[in-house]
Amino acid sequence: MKVLSDAKVGSSAEIACVQCSDPALRVRLMELGLVRGTRVEVLRKAPLGDPLIVRIRGYELSLRRIEAQAIEVSAEGSK
Amino acid sequence: MSASKLLLVGNPNSGKTTLFNALAGMRARTGNYPGITVEKRSASLEHQGKALELIDLPGTYSLTPNSPDEEVAERELRNCPEANVLVVVDATAISRGLYLLTDVARPGRKITVALTMADEAKRRGIEISAQALSETLNVPVRAVDARDREAARALLRDLENAAEVTLDLDYPGLVTKLARDADVPESEAARAVMGAAHPESIEERLGDSLAKRALALAPEELAAAQEAVACARYACTEALKSAATSAPPKATNDTRTEAIDRVLLHPILGLLVFALVMGLLFEGLFSGADPFIELIEGAVGSAQSLVRTMMGESVLRDLITDGVIAGVGNVVVFVPQIAMLFLAIAFLEDSGYLARVAFLIDRVMRGIGLQGGAFVPMLSGFACAVPAVMGTRTIASEKDRLVTMLALPLTSCSARLPVYVLIIAVVFAGESRVLGIFSMGAVVLFSMYMLSVLGALGAAAIMRRTILKGPTPPFVMELPPYRMPTLGALLRITWSKVKGFLIDAGSVILALSIVLWALLTYPVHEESVAHYAAQREGVTDAAELEAIDQAQRAALLEHSAAGSLGKAIEPIIEPLGMDWRIGVGIVGSFAAREVLVSTLGIVFGSGEADEESESLREQLSSATRADGSQLMTPLSGLALLIFFVFACQCMSTLAAVKRETQSWKWPLFMFGYMTVLAYVSALLVYQVGGMMGFT
Numbered sequence: 001m002k003v004l005s006d007a008k009v010g011s012s013a014e015i016a017c018v019q020c021s022d023p024a025l026r027v028r029l030m031e032l033g034l035v036r037g038t039r040v041e042v043l044r045k046a047p048l049g050d051p052l053i054v055r056i057r058g059y060e061l062s063l064r065r066i067e068a069q070a071i072e073v074s075a076e077g078s079k
Numbered sequence: 080m081s082a083s084k085l086l087l088v089g090n091p092n093s094g095k096t097t098l099f100n101a102l103a104g105m106r107a108r109t110g111n112y113p114g115i116t117v118e119k120r121s122a123s124l125e126h127q128g129k130a131l132e133l134i135d136l137p138g139t140y141s142l143t144p145n146s147p148d149e150e151v152a153e154r155e156l157r158n159c160p161e162a163n164v165l166v167v168v169d170a171t172a173i174s175r176g177l178y179l180l181t182d183v184a185r186p187g188r189k190i191t192v193a194l195t196m197a198d199e200a201k202r203r204g205i206e207i208s209a210q211a212l213s214e215t216l217n218v219p220v221r222a223v224d225a226r227d228r229e230a231a232r233a234l235l236r237d238l239e240n241a242a243e244v245t246l247d248l249d250y251p252g253l254v255t256k257l258a259r260d261a262d263v264p265e266s267e268a269a270r271a272v273m274g275a276a277h278p279e280s281i282e283e284r285l286g287d288s289l290a291k292r293a294l295a296l297a298p299e300e301l302a303a304a305q306e307a308v309a310c311a312r313y314a315c316t317e318a319l320k321s322a323a324t325s326a327p328p329k330a331t332n333d334t335r336t337e338a339i340d341r342v343l344l345h346p347i348l349g350l351l352v353f354a355l356v357m358g359l360l361f362e363g364l365f366s367g368a369d370p371f372i373e374l375i376e377g378a379v380g381s382a383q384s385l386v387r388t389m390m391g392e393s394v395l396r397d398l399i400t401d402g403v404i405a406g407v408g409n410v411v412v413f414v415p416q417i418a419m420l421f422l423a424i425a426f427l428e429d430s431g432y433l434a435r436v437a438f439l440i441d442r443v444m445r446g447i448g449l450q451g452g453a454f455v456p457m458l459s460g461f462a463c464a465v466p467a468v469m470g471t472r473t474i475a476s477e478k479d480r481l482v483t484m485l486a487l488p489l490t491s492c493s494a495r496l497p498v499y500v501l502i503i504a505v506v507f508a509g510e511s512r513v514l515g516i517f518s519m520g521a522v523v524l525f526s527m528y529m530l531s532v533l534g535a536l537g538a539a540a541i542m543r544r545t546i547l548k549g550p551t552p553p554f555v556m557e558l559p560p561y562r563m564p565t566l567g568a569l570l571r572i573t574w575s576k577v578k579g580f581l582i583d584a585g586s587v588i589l590a591l592s593i594v595l596w597a598l599l600t601y602p603v604h605e606e607s608v609a610h611y612a613a614q615r616e617g618v619t620d621a622a623e624l625e626a627i628d629q630a631q632r633a634a635l636l637e638h639s640a641a642g643s644l645g646k647a648i649e650p651i652i653e654p655l656g657m658d659w660r661i662g663v664g665i666v667g668s669f670a671a672r673e674v675l676v677s678t679l680g681i682v683f684g685s686g687e688a689d690e691e692s693e694s695l696r697e698q699l700s701s702a703t704r705a706d707g708s709q710l711m712t713p714l715s716g717l718a719l720l721i722f723f724v725f726a727c728q729c730m731s732t733l734a735a736v737k738r739e740t741q742s743w744k745w746p747l748f749m750f751g752y753m754t755v756l757a758y759v760s761a762l763l764v765y766q767v768g769g770m771m772g773f774t
Contacts, residue, residue, distance in 0.1 A: 023302070023305075024276045026276065026305070027143055027276040027305055028141075028555060029555065030306060031140055032175065032557075033175055033313060035310045035313055037310075043340075046441065047346040047347075047350055048443070050442050051554055053344075053438070057175055058172055058205070058331055059559075060336075060557070060559075062434070062437075062438045062555070062558055064441070064445075064553070067554070
């Protein structure tokens with residue numbers, strides 16, 4: 001399964017599952033709207049490639065790569 | 080009858096505080112929640128003849144708290160089950176805002192909703208009907224411009240119709256079962272399922288019995304239930320959103336924010352702007368505050384001379400002028416830099432750029448175990464550690480915040496500059512050029528700044544891996560849309576920071592100032608007074624009298640408590656190449672580092688001196704130790720410089736850290752580690768340098 005950190009800038013995908021080892025972070029990500037079936041778009045990466053910015057439910061969220069690695073997404077091409 | 084309460088609850092950046100300010104006006108009060116440094120904003124209003132206590136809770140995304148701010152919001156809501164709640168929902172991020180509403184809702188909780196940023200949402204093609212939303216939720220929903228006082232007042236009229244919200248929430252079977260078994264409402268059981276992600280605090284928040292049941296669930300079962308709760312709530316909010324949106328929206332992206340970010344987050348342009356903005360911020364702090372600081376110092380001087388002319392010579396007069404007035408000056412002198420930093424931080428934060436700063440620099444800061452948010456306080460430390468310590472409040476993670484606070488006083492603040500300038504002028508003046516271009520003094524000065532950077536970053540990295548180690552806190556941060564901050568909001572934040580500093584840290588600084596003054600003044604050595612009085616007999620030449628005065632001041636300082644202290648620590652600082660006179664300077668400079676210069680001025684009989692004073696420079700250059708050897712050599716000068724790079728010679732920084740951490744433990748630790756670091760470094764330089772034949 002593909003993870004969000006591998007998604008290309010400009011592409012969008014659908015969230016399949018949030019699999020953090022830290023339960024508090026997992027709950028927080030889901031409470032921010034990163035739940036199964038949600039559309040997520042990768043907007044950009046920081047100059048050093050990390051963190052990244054995604055758009056979800058109409059707002060922008062910044063995540064580190066390591067956090068994005070825990071978010072499994074369905075593979076989908078760029079829009 | 081006690082006042083009924085209205086709690087303002089909403090996501091960060093939802094316009095909640097703007098709304099609070101519009102409602103509270105001049106009656107807004109700010110303070111701290113006991114024991115923690117989360118700002119409490121409240122106001123006592125009168126509404127339709129009845130008292131109403133308005134409380135602006137810290138912004139939060141849910142009632143499963145992830146930071147001290149969010150813990151306060153959750154706790155206040157829990158402690159006030161009777162209070163009305165005004166849920167502030169940002170129309171541009173309505174699903175996420177309504178998610179909080181689903182978490183806040185509980186049987187018996189009376190709710191009204193304010194829909195903010197409706198104009199911005201409309202510009203983006205999101206048209207939400209407050210009326211439709213109100214009909215579905217069955218509570219008043221009003222679209223308001225948070226800055227409009229009249230519109231805000233209308234929200235208070237809605238309170239009459241405040242009611243429980245009607246939500247179509249399809250919680251999973253596990254939540255239903257948990258609710259039944261523990262005999263609590265489903266909403267509470269859902270909070271327990273989510274709260275089980277924080278086993279350390281769930282008991283306190285949800286009670287023994289419910290917490291035990293939630294924690295007893297098998298991990299996979301719990302994880303599945305948590306996902307199901309989040310999904311159910313978001314399904315509910317998305318349905319609410321669709322029902323309240325007339326036409327299916329076309330493109331709802333924030334094109335304005337995107338356009339700005341194409342420049343500000345551009346890999347090259349973005350970094351240039353970043354450097355420029357940070358440069359301006361630093362320049363403003365470093366030199367922009369100077370005229371105001373001079374003004375304050377001038378006013379302190381005038382007040383002192385005024386009192387001196389009004390009162391006869393007495394201990395009380397000295398206490399007032401040199402103790403109290405000087406102490407108040409020591410406090411107020413920080414106000415320009417604090418005001419400037421917070422004006423800048425508030426502007427950057429409210430405009431949305433501060434989150435981008437953290438985003439851009441996060442990768443670099445992570446190298447030392449910190450996060451992007453630590454950058455601005457660290458940078459500010461080069462101007463002054465006091466506002467910088469206060470600025471660490473923007474760092475969400477408590478450990479990161481503490482590490483930043485404890486490490487940043489190592490950055491070379493502007494008060495160290497006069498010390499560097501004086502010592503370099505004494506021991507490195509006229510030395511040969513380095514590489515034929517740079518003067519030795521410039522190279523040494525640059526090295527001191529580099530050393531302080533390495534010291535601060537190294538200390539942060541070490542503390543993060545030792546005494547304050549722990550898992551890297553997540554860096555999950557909303558990037559709010561760019562918005563134009565309002566001047567009123569900026570001034571309000573700035574004033575509340577300045578006021579907090581004056582009251583909390585100010586009292587400590589004032590008390591320590593008076594103690595230091597007393598140490599430098601008492602006991603008065605009567606023999607010296609008599610000796611110099613005899614010398615003055617028959618002398619009429621002004622310059623000669625002045626010289627006698629200076630000699631008397633030097634003698635009095637030598638016999639004061641500080642002088643004794645300087646002599647007492649002489650054996651300790653001798654291996655660093657210093658003698659008791661430098662020791663007195665070190666004691667005195669605890670008031671503020673630059674005071675080293677004026678204290679040395681007195682000790683060496685140069686009178687009122689600053690770092691440019693030729694007389695003091697000459698006195699220092701020619702000073703000898705008891706054995707006749709030269710006191711200030713390049714090597715002993717370097718040791719002294721390095722001591723001042725690392726030493727925590729600043730009571731105001733300690734007072735600021737005490738205020739931010741609400742205990743003396745961390746400021747004392749900071750003083751300890753910095754002093755040890757300074758001592759050992761200076762010792763190594765002087766001893767090893769001496770062995771290698773340097774002088």
